[in-house]
Amino acid sequence: MRGICxxxxxxxxxRFRAYSIFDVGNSDNYFLDGNYHSKQNNERIFRKVAExxxxxxxxxxxxxxxxxxxxxxxxxxxxxxxxxxxxWMPELIERLKKMVKxxxxxxxxxxxxxxxxxxxxxxxxxxxxxxxxxxxxxxFNVTPKVFRNTELAYNDEVGATVEKxxxxxxxxxxxxxxxxxxSPNFVYQAAGTKxxxxxxxxxxxSDDIAFRFSNKEWKDWPLTVxxxxxxxxxxxLDGNVINLFIDFETFGEHQWAETGIFEFMDRLxxxxxxxxxxxxxxxxxxxxxxxxxxxxYPWTVTWADTERDLSxxxxxxxxxxxxxxxxxxxKEILKAASVGKDKNLLEDFRRLTTSDHxxxxxxxxxxxxxxxxxxxxxxxxxxxxMYFQNILRSLQYRLGL
Amino acid sequence: MKILMLGWxxxxxxxxxxxxxxxxxxxxxxxxxxxxxxxxxxxxxHEEINFMHVLSASKLDPLFRFGAGAYDSDKIEDLIIxxxxxxxxxxxxxxxxxxxxKTYCDFVENYLMEFKPDLVHAHDWLTFEAGVLxxxxxxxxxxxxxHATEFDRAGGENGNPLVHEIERExxxxxxxxxxxxxxxxxxxxxxxxxxxxxxxxxxxxxxxDFLKQAYSLDERSYKYLESMKKRGYTLISTVxxxxxxxxxxxxxxxxxRALRKNNKLLFLFAGDGEEKDELVNLAAELGIAKNVIFxxxxxxxxxxxxxxxxxxxxxxxxxxxxxxxxxxxxxxxxVLILTKQSGVAEVLKxxxxxxxxxxxxxxxxxxxxADSKALQETLKSNIKAEYRKISWADVAKTCEKVYNEIVKxxxx
Numbered sequence: 001m002r003g004i005c006x007x008x009x010x011x012x013x014x015r016f017r018a019y020s021i022f023d024v025g026n027s028d029n030y031f032l033d034g035n036y037h038s039k040q041n042n043e044r045i046f047r048k049v050a051e052x053x054x055x056x057x058x059x060x061x062x063x064x065x066x067x068x069x070x071x072x073x074x075x076x077x078x079x080x081x082x083x084x085x086x087x088w089m090p091e092l093i094e095r096l097k098k099m100v101k102x103x104x105x106x107x108x109x110x111x112x113x114x115x116x117x118x119x120x121x122x123x124x125x126x127x128x129x130x131x132x133x134x135x136x137x138x139x140f141n142v143t144p145k146v147f148r149n150t151e152l153a154y155n156d157e158v159g160a161t162v163e164k165x166x167x168x169x170x171x172x173x174x175x176x177x178x179x180x181x182x183s184p185n186f187v188y189q190a191a192g193t194k195x196x197x198x199x200x201x202x203x204x205x206s207d208d209i210a211f212r213f214s215n216k217e218w219k220d221w222p223l224t225v226x227x228x229x230x231x232x233x234x235x236x237l238d239g240n241v242i243n244l245f246i247d248f249e250t251f252g253e254h255q256w257a258e259t260g261i262f263e264f265m266d267r268l269x270x271x272x273x274x275x276x277x278x279x280x281x282x283x284x285x286x287x288x289x290x291x292x293x294x295x296x297y298p299w300t301v302t303w304a305d306t307e308r309d310l311s312x313x314x315x316x317x318x319x320x321x322x323x324x325x326x327x328x329x330x331k332e333i334l335k336a337a338s339v340g341k342d343k344n345l346l347e348d349f350r351r352l353t354t355s356d357h358x359x360x361x362x363x364x365x366x367x368x369x370x371x372x373x374x375x376x377x378x379x380x381x382x383x384x385x386m387y388f389q390n391i392l393r394s395l396q397y398r399l400g401l
Numbered sequence: 402m403k404i405l406m407l408g409w410x411x412x413x414x415x416x417x418x419x420x421x422x423x424x425x426x427x428x429x430x431x432x433x434x435x436x437x438x439x440x441x442x443x444x445x446x447h448e449e450i451n452f453m454h455v456l457s458a459s460k461l462d463p464l465f466r467f468g469a470g471a472y473d474s475d476k477i478e479d480l481i482i483x484x485x486x487x488x489x490x491x492x493x494x495x496x497x498x499x500x501x502x503k504t505y506c507d508f509v510e511n512y513l514m515e516f517k518p519d520l521v522h523a524h525d526w527l528t529f530e531a532g533v534l535x536x537x538x539x540x541x542x543x544x545x546x547x548h549a550t551e552f553d554r555a556g557g558e559n560g561n562p563l564v565h566e567i568e569r570e571x572x573x574x575x576x577x578x579x580x581x582x583x584x585x586x587x588x589x590x591x592x593x594x595x596x597x598x599x600x601x602x603x604x605x606x607x608x609x610d611f612l613k614q615a616y617s618l619d620e621r622s623y624k625y626l627e628s629m630k631k632r633g634y635t636l637i638s639t640v641x642x643x644x645x646x647x648x649x650x651x652x653x654x655x656x657x658r659a660l661r662k663n664n665k666l667l668f669l670f671a672g673d674g675e676e677k678d679e680l681v682n683l684a685a686e687l688g689i690a691k692n693v694i695f696x697x698x699x700x701x702x703x704x705x706x707x708x709x710x711x712x713x714x715x716x717x718x719x720x721x722x723x724x725x726x727x728x729x730x731x732x733x734x735x736v737l738i739l740t741k742q743s744g745v746a747e748v749l750k751x752x753x754x755x756x757x758x759x760x761x762x763x764x765x766x767x768x769x770x771a772d773s774k775a776l777q778e779t780l781k782s783n784i785k786a787e788y789r790k791i792s793w794a795d796v797a798k799t800c801e802k803v804y805n806e807i808v809k810x811x812x813x
Contacts (some may be wrong), residue, residue: 020697021625021626021696022622022696025625026621026622298514316684318681319531324691325691363682381678382678382681386681386695387692388692392691393625397628
């Protein structure tokens with residue numbers, strides 16, 4: 001058997017608006033920017049991304065589910081994305097439901113708020129995971145069995161924790177420094193767990209699509225289905241399943257439609273399935289196969305940047321301070337929530353744990369004007385920090401601290 | 402007397418104290434009977450100004466002046482597009498400050514073909530070339546008014562040589578120089594070798610509009626700060642452009658020191674500028690971001706609210722020719738801490754003083770004031786007597802005396 005496990009990730013944060021010190025005490029609205037055209041207007045961004053990515057990619061996936069019995073994929077959808085979709089484009093959720101109903105689309109769990117809470121507050125982490133599970137149960141009527149942490153941030157402790165939460169498998173980056181001579185194209189058992197399977201992203205083949213596809217400087221540009229299939233074939237000599245873990249917005253947003261990304265995927269699916277013994281697998285199907293060995297992640301590995309670490313979220317003083325102050329408020333917020341005071345406090349707090357907020361404060365590549373700058377909703381990491389601090393002041397004000 | 406004033410900005414199209422000072426000085430002079438034509442480099446409505454003629458040297462929007470940066474001499478060498486003639490529709494990034502100055506000079510030259518003022522009063526290097534032109538080509542007496550030198554703007558660095566050249570020529574050819582403080586007078590003397598007796602100190606005074614307009618605190622806008630004050634926090638503020646000249650990094654270091662002793666201090670940084678990102682970052686690096694609030698650019702009502710709410714106002718400038726904001730803060734009853742390098746410190750004696758580099762002293766002064774109500778009250782009541790000591794009417798009198806002398810000399 002030669003298998004592809006295609007896993008896609010959908011997320012949109014609740015970006016906080018340019019919240020000034022003059023708003024503190026006057027407005028508790030952090031996430032809905034009255035100006036539709038502002039950089040932080042979530043609805044505008046959501047609709048823009050939907051136009052360019054969600055709608056055409058949904059169409060592509062639906063078409064292929066219909067056309068090929070053997071086409072399957074896995075998907076994680078953050079709770080905060082679902083909230084925004086429910087508000088502005090509920091038809092997206094209806095289409096997702098239909099896809100899940102085919103039984104060939106598997107939902108992958110994570111933190112509802114797409115947070116790094118695992119590294120700050122374990123109770124909060126578990127709470128957010130549980131909220132995501134119940135959300136899937138409510139909307140899609142399925143209980144997820146496989147987990148992915150935000151940004152694929154994984155270490156042995158993450159493995160042990162999510163096994164306790166009842167998951168069978170967890171996704172991680174198949175990073176060379178951890179794997180050494182081993183191949184990401186096999187299933188491993190997570191070190192320090194009884195029976196948790198690790199599914200490892202084949203980052204070379206995933207990133208050929210996600211990052212390099214339209215790069216004309218790349219020696220292999222343009223990427224054709226034929227060329228890509230020979231690489232997949234080569235990888236299959238070294239394992240049974242190739243894990244293509246890709247950000248959903250790759251299709252249409254990172255790689256625009258003009259690059260031919262949609263046609264490429266369309267043809268790749270068809271061509272792959274046309275060959276004898278080739279399959280698509282969902283994450284649970286893959287996790288059902290026996291592990292070839294044990295694998296330990298002594299330190300945290302993510303799927304981000306060339307460092308594959310947490311430095312884009314926890315790498316500077318701005319981020320440290322902002323997150324430390326935020327999580328320090330949790331006790332008071334829970335207390336206020338338990339006596340029914342200010343119902344929105346807890347929700348506001350949790351939306352602020354979304355990892356994107358810290359990412360906007362990342363300064364490491366700021367001057368390069370690269371991907372960090374491209375994805376920022378703010379003029380600078382410092383502006384993002386400033387507004388975030390003001391929001392923290394507002395939370396304190398509401399708590400009477 | 403007919404005066405041609407050469408300026409770069411007037412409120413509300415100003416980015417700092419220069420425009421405020423020019424407006425108040427002109428108004429006081431006009432009150433005494435001076436006929437003033439005031440040239441600005443842009444076109445905009447100045448409805449509220451009826452005591453003089455405001456002349457526009459170009460059709461540019463005032464934003465161009467902001468874009469070109471009245472204060473940012475380092476932008477001078479920004480792109481110069483040979484064919485851009487600064488006409489009606491041109492985008493700001495195509496206009497350099499040098500082009501605006503050229504247009505400004507052309508305008509003044511045309512003006513002088515037609516009119517013959519008794520003297521020209523030019524404000525800061527931006528207009529000195531036009532002033533020199535009037536002096537050289539038309540023989541009109543020139544007063545060069547220095548609100549800030551390039552050495553001040555460069556904050557201890559050397560500054561832009563081209564600006565130095567323009568400044569030097571204006572100062573050399575002027576019949577008389579006005580400096581906004583003794584500190585500035587000595588910089589002019591030491592850096593440009595101008596004899597001291599050619600330079601008169603003409604202090605600024607508080608903006609008349611500031612005094613006249615009814616004011617009451619809008620509690621809504623600073624609800625949070627009010628609540629913090631009620632909990633016993635002391636509010637320490639600074640207002641201005643965030644540039645190296647203002648010494649704000651020293652201020653932050655001092656804030657961190659003070660916070661180690663007393664955590665009920667809140668620092669309010671009101672303003673904006675090229676140093677903002679660095680300051681936000683430094684506050685986090687020092688671990689005091691929680692106690693440092695950045696408001697962004699404030700003007701008008703919000704600015705006055707800042708003064709009104711503050712207990713302590715700090716002017717941390719490495720070099721501040723005058724420092725109008727300190728007078729405004731004093732008017733609102735703030736206790737002042739000023740660097741010895743600020744001109745306004747020459748006028749306001751009932752204030753704490755420190756050297757801009759002395760973080761330790763500043764921290765001590767902040768703590769002392771925060772800890773002692775008695776000290777606060779004494780300083781507040783004493784400064785009230787001081788901050789209005791110099792009125793714009795007095796300033797005008799000083800100027801008029803000089804005007805008369807040099808006009809007489811020119812005619813004789």
